[in-house]
Amino acid sequence: MAKPAFLAPLIDLVFPPRCPLCGDALAQQGGLCATCWNKLAVPGEPACSACQRPLPDSMVRDGEVLCAPCMASPPRHAGIAAATLYNEASRELVLAFKRGKRIALADLLSRLMVRSLPVLEGEWLVVPVPLHRWRLWERGFNQSALLAARIAQAIGQPLVVDALERTRRTPSLGGLGRRARAEALRGAIAAHGSRAARLKGAKVLLVDDVMTSGATTDACLAALRKAGAAEVRIACFARVLDEALDHAGPDDRSLAA
Known part of the structure; x- marks a missing residue:
């Protein structure tokens, strides 16, 4: 703050x-x-309006453009806003923040995330990806919740920090493939019972630090949709999208507060 x-x-x-x-x-x-x-890389243009996957210049035209995978299987979210692409520099920042417990970095990371967001019309609930209570106890904080709190304050939208909960502890997803990640998270995230009424019909900005395969956000999306959320957008600091790195450039936005 x-x-x-x-x-x-x-x-x-x-x-x-x-x-x-x-x-x-x-x-x-x-x-x-x-x-x-x-050293930071930001998603380049032109890109898919839904998933940020880079597109060839020949596909550029007026209006939003979807990539072939998103046209074949439309995503359940309304768009992804990643502040950076996951490379060595963003990885070091995330590790220092999350595992090095340098929570003051939440200010920097959240500012960059806010600048990547589109204009959000009307009221949006800012909801962090949840940690299981035992993981929260071990780490001492939920990094996504710290980012969500700052983003909510910056854009003037309500924070619902406990909208989602992990109903069971899942293994570390590091090293697992996309299918194994999805299986590990199946049924592990649900809408908190006391928040279900508030989620019904709501527009939700789902916040995470890193989006890797999308398995975690998919599990959150499923829980939010089940609770009746009308629209969900995803905001993350770093996005793992290797094919986009060749189309990315250094971030030239000011870092001033």
């Missing part, structure tokens, strides 16, 4: 601003140095 301006000089004195990736000195807290900033 934003710190009072009058505290900035004291914070900078006690904790000199440093780039969270390389450690170089910065002019202010909460950013990256120019070199590390240029």
Whole structure:
């Protein structure tokens, strides 16, 4: 969250601003140095309006364009907004945030996510991907919930932090293929009973730190649709989409708060 301006000089004195990736000195807290900033990759254009998969220039025309997989099997969500593509730089930021417990990085990551969002008309419920209670106890925080809270505040929409819950603990998904991930998550995520009424007919912005195969978001989508959500968009900091990296470029947006 934003710190009072009058505290900035004291914070900078006690904790000199440093780039969270390389450690170089910065002019202010909460950013990256120019070199590390240029290492981030953002989804390029033209791309599928539903899944961000890159498209050839020949497919560019007025209006939204869908890729062949999305036309053959329309996604259940209304679009994905990824701040960055998953590469070495975004991976280091995510690991420092999630496993290194540098939760202050939530401010930086969420700012980048907000800037990737389309205009959201009307009221949207901001909902994080849930952690199982034992995983939450082990880690001490839900990284998606930290991001969702900041995004909700930034866009002026209500946060429903407990809209979804993990009904059982799932194994680590690292190293599993798409089908194995989907099987591990089958029935593991559901709408929280006390929030079901609020989800019915609602437009939901589902927030996660990293979108890999889509198995986790698919499980969340299924739970939200079952609860009667009218529309679901997905926001993530990093998206694993290897075929898009060749079409991506460095992010040239300002990091100023």
